[in-house]
Amino acid sequence: MTQGNIYKSKDLTHLLSSEAKSRQNSPLKEAFRYFKLPGMTFLGGGLPLSDYFPFDKISADIPKPPFTKGIGAPLTEETKTTIEVYKKAGENKANEIELARSLQYGYTEGQPELVAFLKEHTEMIHKVPYEDWDVIASVGNTESWDSTLRTFCSRGDTVLVEEYTFSSALETANGQGVNTVPVAMDEYGIIPRALETLMAQWKGNKPKLLYTIPTGQNPTGSSLSGERRQEIYDIACKYDFIIVEDEPYYFLQMESYTEDKSKREGKHVHGHEEFIKALVPSFVSMDKEGRVIRLDSFSKVLAPGTRIGWIVGQAKLLERYVRLHEVSIQCPSGLAQSVTNSLLYNWGQSGYLDWLIGLRAEYTHKRDVAIDSLKEYFPKEVCSYVPPVAGMFFTVSIDASKHPRFKELGEDPIKVESLIFEQGTKQGTLMIPGSWFKSEGQSTPPQKNLPQNPTQRSHIFFRGTYAAVPLDQLVFGLEKFGKAIKIEFGLS
Amino acid sequence: MTQGNIYKSKDLTHLLSSEAKSRQNSPLKEAFRYFKLPGMTFLGGGLPLSDYFPFDKISADIPKPPFTKGIGAPLTEETKTTIEVYKKAGENKANEIELARSLQYGYTEGQPELVAFLKEHTEMIHKVPYEDWDVIASVGNTESWDSTLRTFCSRGDTVLVEEYTFSSALETANGQGVNTVPVAMDEYGIIPRALETLMAQWKGNKPKLLYTIPTGQNPTGSSLSGERRQEIYDIACKYDFIIVEDEPYYFLQMESYTEDKSKREGKHVHGHEEFIKALVPSFVSMDKEGRVIRLDSFSKVLAPGTRIGWIVGQAKLLERYVRLHEVSIQCPSGLAQSVTNSLLYNWGQSGYLDWLIGLRAEYTHKRDVAIDSLKEYFPKEVCSYVPPVAGMFFTVSIDASKHPRFKELGEDPIKVESLIFEQGTKQGTLMIPGSWFKSEGQSTPPQKNLPQNPTQRSHIFFRGTYAAVPLDQLVFGLEKFGKAIKIEFGLS
Structure with missing residues (x-):
């Protein structure tokens, strides 16, 4: 420190x-303090002998820093390295967690x-x-x-x-x-x-x-x-x-969204100090x-x-x-600890930062594609969104009161939400209705003089993710969902 | 079935x-039923792409059945096999859990x-x-x-x-x-x-x-x-x-203890049917x-x-x-599941039984050595034991009332237990006093006409294990603990 x-x-x-x-x-822990006394034969603990562990050596093929082709690039002989963990660590294996220990x-x-x-x-x-x-x-x-x-x-x-x-x-x-x-x-x-x-x-x-x-x-x-x-x-x-x-999403922080595509590349962080400094405290x-x-x-x-x-x-x-x-x-799991630990020490703190920087670049790009698609396919008349600066999710806020049947639906935004969800699945895209995430239980006492909360009252929202889908699917999915909203609101 | x-x-x-x-x-699980509908673009789940998992292939060196040299024998080129799990399972890998799935x-x-x-x-x-x-x-x-x-x-x-x-x-x-x-x-x-x-x-x-x-x-x-x-x-x-x-100890069932060493070998089970039949229901x-x-x-x-x-x-x-x-x-852990699963399918049900049979043989031998040592080194005047038929532990019951200072100690068996424990550690062996395992809480109502419980009243016991120590240490440890008891009870 x-x-x-x-x-x-x-x-x-x-x-x-x-x-x-x-x-x-x-109380048994008490006994273990005798364990390492010189000359002590310890007949106390019910540990199996590591001789009987049927794993002698574990190897893993992993990418090696600095991941210049991107963290998702397929491994080649050039970008690959292999880590090995043995049952008994040999010499010069200071940071290895040998299997005889991790599996015990x-x-x-x-x-x-x-x-x-x-x-x-x-x-x-x-x-x-x-x-x-x-x-x-x-x-x-x-x-x-x-x-x-x-x-x-x-x-x-x-x-x-x-x-x-x-x-x-x-x-x-x-x-x-x-x-x-x-x-x-x-x-x-x-x-x-x-x-x-x-x-x-x-x-x-x-x-x-x-x-x-x-x-x-x-x-x-x-x-x-x-x-x-x-x-x-x-x-x-x-x-x-x-x-x-x-x-969990702390290291999925991104560059802020830049509408002008030509200016995006220049905004990426590359150095470790710069990366750490760019993280929100x-x-x-x-x-x-x-x-x-x-x-x-x-x-x-x-x-x-x-x-x-x-x-x-x-x-x-x-x-x-x-x-x-x-x-x-x-x-x-000891297997997971041994293997993950070897990966981390193989990369070092510096290599691990390289990985996280690579992750930042990937998610920034995915987010950009998602927001570009929202801009292109979602009707501005009823939709709004804030480009996320971190994580896997984006939300689209929709003004339910602009739905042509809003009055007929008893001015209930949740009913509009259901209609959009159903129309979305009909068009072939699934985004999750915001109301599914509403915390229940005792509600907050009435708040006066607070900044207006767009998720309240007549606004509903849908959650989407750019994490799990290939980019072409993401674009196609958002095009379909945009269409669903347009259909529901009678927009073209 | x-x-x-x-x-x-x-x-x-x-x-x-x-x-x-x-x-x-x-409620999110509800959404997942849409996941596999044809043509559905699923923007619902916050799953990272498996492209970003930094493990491309995991291999493990394991012993191969039928483990004729014993399950603890060091691996040789002859007795070793290597299992491999890839991020994406290839063909003919019906029972492999690919990393893209297990790590998700x-x-x-x-x-x-x-x-x-x-x-x-x-x-x-x-x-x-x-x-x-x-x-x-x-x-x-x-x-x-x-x-x-x-x-x-x-x-x-x-x-x-x-x-x-x-x-x-x-x-x-x-x-x-x-x-x-x-x-x-x-x-x-x-x-x-x-x-x-x-x-x-x-x-x-x-x-x-x-x-x-x-x-x-x-x-x-x-x-x-x-x-x-x-x-x-x-x-x-x-x-x-x-x-x-x-x-946990079910498959550490052993042959019953046979005093005559020459007759031990003949008692081992070898066949699968015989093995399963020998297990307690x-x-x-x-x-x-x-x-x-x-x-x-x-x-x-x-x-x-x-x-x-x-x-x-x-x-x-x-x-x-x-x-x-x-x-x-x-x-x-998915790493542990993938690797363990590959080991199991590599061995098959039959090879896994071979392993369990090997385990039975190892523990039978360890138990035999422990009981032989109790016979040799523990004073029969105050000690008794039942050779275990399963597990890692044996207990030696000791009649505390035969301790020369029993009266002076207020006829409290637990005080005798402490003295033996301390003498044991002084002689260089640690076995765990039985009272450390006594369940507390509301006690059983007085039981009448029950078979006499040897662990009650003036009897105390110590728990030892033959699992965790090499056999020579086990013998040496028990010799020392036997000596401790003899010293405490004034026996030679």
Whole structure:
């Protein structure tokens, strides 16, 4: 730690759930401290001998930095390299996680080499400003969020969520009997003033935490600015809740949208310093009190199937997660840890940044194609959109009140939404209706004098993605959806 | 399914927890049914393109059946084979899980090929006697048990556990606020009559489930006979609770201990039919009502670090686990699934049985060495033991009342246990004191006319393992521990 780290975290253990508070250390762990005493024969632990692990060596063909032909280019002999992990690490294999170790029990918090890499990466990107932060492994952000709820919330507790959010995250809370209270947002994410008003007017038990997807939000595609984040962070300190930043899309930040195609190329970042500087500041980067829990993952930057995520936060709070993981997931798969770790050390921090820069270029291009198509095919009379600056999603806002049958439909925007959805599938394109993401539960108290929220009242929206489809399909799909809207609104 | 499967399962959904009952399907899943319609451009799902997955090919060196030199023998060119999984499966790769799929989102219940293999294996071994049983993947039995508790128990509910059991399993329940009530056991496991008496005298809310490690029990090393299992199963039907059989050690069943070394070799099983027949019947093999949840895992038969387990049970109940997994772990690592699946299909069901037979031989030999050493080094005057027939553990029962200072120690066996433990570590061996595994919580009501339990009253026990140490260390360790006991009891 060469910089920052000057603040001391606050003791926030009063925010822990009764489940988290009651967890005890295993008495068997006590025995393990004898394990490494000289001359000790340890007949204590039920570990299988690594001789019986049927994997002797694992190899993987991976691309090698600097990925000049793009991160999606097919591998050639020139661009390919092969990593190998052996059951027993040979010499000069300082950062290898040998299979005899990764395939054995142990290291609930993640294999040390992998955690060290992630910690160094976190320090480079976020420069966490307090001392006792740490990193532990998870099996992905969905599990991290599940564990976060179990660590902080008991049945009947309340958490704050974005007005429109990832349905699965709501369902995690719902299953645990945790109430979700929506916070108003506009096309740039949570509105800090709405959050402040909500908290000032709050009655009853205060919320334990705010769950937010600050960058490339799912479903709205919005990204919180650094200024808004700082305001929200200050509100969290004032009202003593935890901010959970679920950040799978953090490295899918892009160049801002430029209408003039000829000027696009010049805007790309290439250098590492420039890249890091261009990233929006995370909540954890402004966390002086240790009240941010950051959920990070390889799912969107390497692959979902690694099932390796990591949690950044105050060491004292993360320790409670480790106790939970000991009696639930234990740790990510050792095969995945060994192979991913070897890839990361083969690339180095620098090569990993090259990869992320490559990712930025890919998504910028996809986003540009999507927005170009919206411009071309969607009727301006009823549609509007903000080009996303991060993530996989874009949303198109539609003024339902302009629908010719709006009155006849009882002035219900949701009915217009259904008609457009159905017409869309009829034309052969599926985008997801915004109402499917509306957080339920107790609603935000009436907000006065707030910036107008375009997703409210007569506006509906649809979520699309440029992530999963080849570019020609994306264009064709949007052309069809634009046509569906035109048909519904009687436009040509 | 060529045989069995003649019974219909009972509807046991009344045993589900409020958490499990409240889980809802994701509305987004609704959208996915449009996904495969012809001509549909799907702009709905936030999936990264597999082009960006940085793993192009994974290979693993594995041993090839029939493992005639033993499953722990170092690989040679002759005994080795290499499996390969590509990002895109080529032709004639019917059972390969290509990386483009395993590294993507999807298949919460486990990749179809892997689940199919496990289901076929389960049918071969257990011949589950009711129709609608199924198999889903987990990330190991610890997580399966955690999910089982969350699926069936709410805070304040009660589960039955063995009087001495795996501490971590107790801690899982404790954290969730679930009470554990011990059931008396002897050196052959749970005493059915004690369970019947306990249930007959039960006051208040009935237990939702019985958690048992029936084979090679941790920590006692005991294994329930087929007869006892049938009696326990009938009690479960009578009192309407679920049996959770946690069976990591099921395939560590061994030949019975034969004192005469010259007669040992002849007792080994070699053929597949003979092997399957020699296995003790599982609870799930006698489950006519669909009230057994079987937790299975590769941890003790391949390697813990695969973090792949599976759950066998009634399809309708397993569906609730899948809903939970969707919002928590999602699924085991795709890397681990692809590689493990390729190993299994490379070996085939037959080769996998060869591996399990090899495992049986290894553990039989280790157990024999351990018991031979107990015979040689442990003082018969105070020690007794039952040679285990399964698992990784053996226990030595010690009559604390014969300790010269027993009276002076207030006739407290636990004090004698501490003295022996300390003397053991002084001599340089660590075995785990039995009291560390004692289940706490509400205790069993006084049991009358029960078979005497040797672990009660003046008897204490220590758990050792022959799994994790090389054989020479095992012998040396037991010699030292025997010496410690002799010193404490003033024997020579």
